[in-house]
Structures are given as C-alpha cells and as structure tokens.
Amino acid sequence: xxxxxxxxxxHPAGRRCVALIVRRACLAxxxxxxxxxxxxxxxxxxxPVGHSDPVAAVGLSLVIILTAxxxxxxxxxxxxxxxxxxxxxxxxxxxxxxxxxxxxxxxVEVDPFIDMLARLGAVILLFEVGLxxxxxxxxxxxxxxxxxxxxxxxxxxxxxxxxxAWLLPEQSAYVHAFLGATLTATSVGITARVLKxxxxxxxxxxRIILGAAVIDDVFGLVILGVVTGVITAADRGGTFxxxxxxxxxxxxxxxxxxxxxxxxxxxxxxxxVASRLRARGVLxxxxxxxxxFLSWLANAIGLAPIVGAFAAGLILExxxxxxxxxxxxxxxxxxxxxxxxxxxxxxxxxxxxRTDLRSFLQPGMLGLATALTIAAIIGKQACxxxxxxxxxxxxxxxxxxxxxxxxxxxxxxIGLTLSVGGTRLIDQAAYAAVVVMVIVTTVATPPALKWxxxxxxxxxxxxx
Numbered sequence: 001x002x003x004x005x006x007x008x009x010x011h012p013a014g015r016r017c018v019a020l021i022v023r024r025a026c027l028a029x030x031x032x033x034x035x036x037x038x039x040x041x042x043x044x045x046x047x048p049v050g051h052s053d054p055v056a057a058v059g060l061s062l063v064i065i066l067t068a069x070x071x072x073x074x075x076x077x078x079x080x081x082x083x084x085x086x087x088x089x090x091x092x093x094x095x096x097x098x099x100x101x102x103x104x105x106x107x108v109e110v111d112p113f114i115d116m117l118a119r120l121g122a123v124i125l126l127f128e129v130g131l132x133x134x135x136x137x138x139x140x141x142x143x144x145x146x147x148x149x150x151x152x153x154x155x156x157x158x159x160x161x162x163x164x165a166w167l168l169p170e171q172s173a174y175v176h177a178f179l180g181a182t183l184t185a186t187s188v189g190i191t192a193r194v195l196k197x198x199x200x201x202x203x204x205x206x207r208i209i210l211g212a213a214v215i216d217d218v219f220g221l222v223i224l225g226v227v228t229g230v231i232t233a234a235d236r237g238g239t240f241x242x243x244x245x246x247x248x249x250x251x252x253x254x255x256x257x258x259x260x261x262x263x264x265x266x267x268x269x270x271x272x273v274a275s276r277l278r279a280r281g282v283l284x285x286x287x288x289x290x291x292x293f294l295s296w297l298a299n300a301i302g303l304a305p306i307v308g309a310f311a312a313g314l315i316l317e318x319x320x321x322x323x324x325x326x327x328x329x330x331x332x333x334x335x336x337x338x339x340x341x342x343x344x345x346x347x348x349x350x351x352x353x354r355t356d357l358r359s360f361l362q363p364g365m366l367g368l369a370t371a372l373t374i375a376a377i378i379g380k381q382a383c384x385x386x387x388x389x390x391x392x393x394x395x396x397x398x399x400x401x402x403x404x405x406x407x408x409x410x411x412x413x414i415g416l417t418l419s420v421g422g423t424r425l426i427d428q429a430a431y432a433a434v435v436v437m438v439i440v441t442t443v444a445t446p447p448a449l450k451w452x453x454x455x456x457x458x459x460x461x462x463x464x
Contacts, residue, residue: 069345091352121347130313145211147386156183156379187405209400263315275323
C-alpha cells in the first residue's frame with residue numbers, strides 16, 4: 001500500500017521556531033557580511049574593538065579583482081583578443097576610478113596580502129609556461145629557432161637601451177638597461193593560441209616561432225637576471241666592472257643549464273619516491289614544492305624567482321610522474337590550472353591598477369611609449385633574418401615574435417620593485433609606457449599574423 005504525503009498546516013509553535021531560525025540566519029549573514037564591506041575602512045585604521053580579521057578585507061578585494069578579471073577577459077575574448085588583455089584593462093579601470101571621484105579601492109593596490117598573491121601568481125604563471133614546453137623540444141627546434149631567438153633578444157635589448165638613452169638622458173644606465181630587458185620577452189602563450197586558431201600550428205613558420213619563443217624566454221630571463229642583479233648590487237653601494245657583469249651572466253646561465261641538467265636526471269627519481277605516498281594531492285604538492293624550491297634557489301643566487309619557476313616547468317615532463325597518471329590521476333598541467341585561474345588574474349589586474357592614467361599627461365610619456373612600441377616591433381622583425389632555408393615566410397616569423405603579453409608585464413612589475421640609492425628604478429610614466437607597449441604588441445599580433453600567413457598561403461597556391 002503506497003502512502004501519499006499530505007500537506008499539513010504547521011503548528012503555531014513550529015512556525016515561531018522556523019521564524020526564529022530564519023531571523024538568526026539573517027543576523028549571521030549580516031554579521032559576516034559587514035566586516036567585508038568595512039574592509040576598506042579598516043585598511044585606513046585599526047579596529048577599536050579588536051575583532052578585525054584581515055581575511056575579510058582580502059576576501060572583498062579578491063571579489064572585486066576576480067570579477068573585474070573575468071568580465072574583462074570575456075569582453076576581450078568576444079572582441080577576438082587574448083583574455084589576458086581584458087584582465088589588464090580591467091585593472092586599469094579599477095585603478096583609475098579616482099579620476100571619477102571614487103577612492104574606495106585605493107587600499108587594494110597597496111594591500112600587502114594582495115601583492116603577495118600577485119607575486120605568487122607571477123611565479124605560477126612562469127611555471128605553467130614552462131610546463132607547456134620541454135627540454136627535449138628546445139633541443140629539437142633547430143638552428144633557425146636558435147638564431148631567431150638570439151636576434152630576437154639582442155636587437156630589442158639594444159633598441160630599448162637606445163630609446164632610453166635618447167628620451168631619458170637624465171636617467172641612469174640602469175634604467176636604460178632595464179627598458180631594453182623589458183623588450184626581449186615574447187609571449188609563447190599568445191602566439192601559440194593565434195597559430196592554433198588559424199590552423200597553422202604545424203606549419204614550418206609555427207615550429208620556428210614557437211621554438212624560438214621558448215628559447216627567447218630563456219635568454220630574456222637570463223638578461224633580466226643579470227640586469228636585476230647589477231641593479232640590486234648598485235642599490236647596496238657596489239659597483240660592477242665588465243668582468244663582474246660577465247660573472248653575473250655566467251651565474252644566470254649556469255643556474256638555468258645546471259638546474260635543467262640535474263632536474264632532468266633527478267626529478268623522475270623524486271617523483272617516483274613521491275608516488276609511493278597514497279594521500280590525495282601528492283603530485284600537486286610535489287610539483288609546487290619543486291617549483292617553489294627552484295624559485296627560492298634562483299633568488300638565493302641573485303636571480304628573479306620567476307627564473308627558477310620557469311626552469312622547474314621546463315624540467316617536468318609527463319613521464320616523470322607517469323606512476324601518478326597510471327593510477328588515474330590528472331597530469332601536472334591539469335592540476336595546476338585551477339590555481340593558475342585564481343592567482344594569475346590577480347597579478348594582471350594588480351598590474352593594471354598600478355598604471356596611473358594621469359602619467360599619460362606627463363611630458364614625453366606618449367613619446368616614450370611610442371618609441372618603445374616601435375623598437376619592440378622592429379627588434380622582433382629583425383630576428384626573422386635568422387631564418388635558414390627556403391619556402392619559409394620570414395615576415396610571419398617576425399610578426400609571431402612580437403607580442404610581449406604576460407612576460408613583458410612581469411618584467412615591468414619587477415622594475416617597480418627595484419631601486420638605486422633609495423630611488424625607485426622606473427617611475428609611473430616609464431611603467432605606463434611599458435604597459436602601453438605590451439598592450440599594443442599584444443593587440444596588433446593576431447590580425448597581423450593572420451594577414452601574413454594568409455598572404456603566404458595565397459602566394460604558395462599561386463606558385464603551385
């Protein structure tokens with residue numbers, strides 16, 4: 001016999017009990033929400049009651065940052081641009097709301113907790129970029145990629161230094177060198193995405209571009225390590241001779257080569273030992289520990305932590321942790337993606353927030369931004385001269401190396417943390433000029449590369 005439910009009218013006492021529970025739940029929600037909205041006020045002064053929890057203010061800041069990042073990324077994607085560009089512009093909008101009279105978000109830009117999350121985001125980003133390539137792939141890219149990468153670092157660095165010396169003659173050589181270093185990067189992710197969208201990821205041009213972009217990042221990180229090491233030493237009162245600069249260059253190259261060689265041989269053993277642990281999340285913990293250890297080691301010898309993170313990503317390959325995969329676990333790239341999706345947008349939005357649009361009104365700023373952008377484009381076009389062989393479209397190779405993207409922003413952010421003699425290395429105007437260069441090179445590459453590859457395909461079809 002089936003029993004049918006009947007809708008009974010609750011007893012008055014039951015209704016009062018439910019109402020009491022609802023009221024208490026509402027009170028709890030309000031009590032929990034108020035500290036979040038009071039976060040900006042608490043950032044300005046201590047809580048007299050002593051009940052302030054810093055995680056509340058950080059939580060509200062992350063709500064704002066992540067919302068701006070995802071809305072900006074959606075708009076950029078719909079416009080046919082990389083999502084990272086939308087995250088950056090979303091940050092620029094948040095950081096310049098003061099121009100419209102709203103100053104409620106100023107605390108976010110200087111919040112040390114948000115800054116630390118952004119720094120971790122940069123480390124995770126370079127680790128993820130490294131995971132997309134392997135040491136084996138670097139060794140197989142061929143002579144053309146090596147020559148393209150070499151020219152793609154030397155020429156932009158020289159042109160960037162020249163622009164700094166020309167337009168900022170009152171600044172030190174450290175500033176000029178750092179501007180040159182910011183132009184050496186190439187965004188592997190943006191170029192790879194464009195080539196994949198165009199269905200040309202397996203073309204000769206694509207193999208040269210992607211191989212050169214990976215080597216380009218290695219060379220660029222070495223140069224960044226040398227430049228930051230020299231600037232840090234100068235800030236401590238030291239001076240550098242040519243021999244000392246060569247020593248710093250050797251140290252940076254030695255770290256990368258040494259870590260790659262040792263890592264290739266040691267990491268399979270380390271992960272095989274880790275695979276004996278049956279607890280959840282062991283592979284992710286081991287991978288992050290490997291990344292953070294090499295980041296610490298790079299910093300310990302005077303290099304930027306992102307150099308170590310990139311090296312860790314290059315070292316790790318699927319077969320190093322095949323024991324985890326064989327028992328049904330996800331690979332490292334899949335495991336790291338949720339962490340990257342959380343931390344990396346924090347980095348890009350914060351970088352945008354640090355771009356003060358008022359600096360565009362400073363004399364010479366737009367001229368510096370224009371000159372840096374032209375130098376960035378010409379410098380990467382020059383690298384196409386390194387292409388060896390016939391039937392390869394050199395213009396497409398040069399255009400594919402243009403976008404600076406996330407790597408250029410990381411370089412620029414490091415500049416904000418450096419100082420010489422107690423004075424910040426680059427001011428807001430120079431930082432804004434670098435951001436403009438990053439935005440223009442990132443926006444211009446997809447349509448330019450699409451046009452160039454289409455032109456090359458049409459020429460090839462006609463010749464046949």
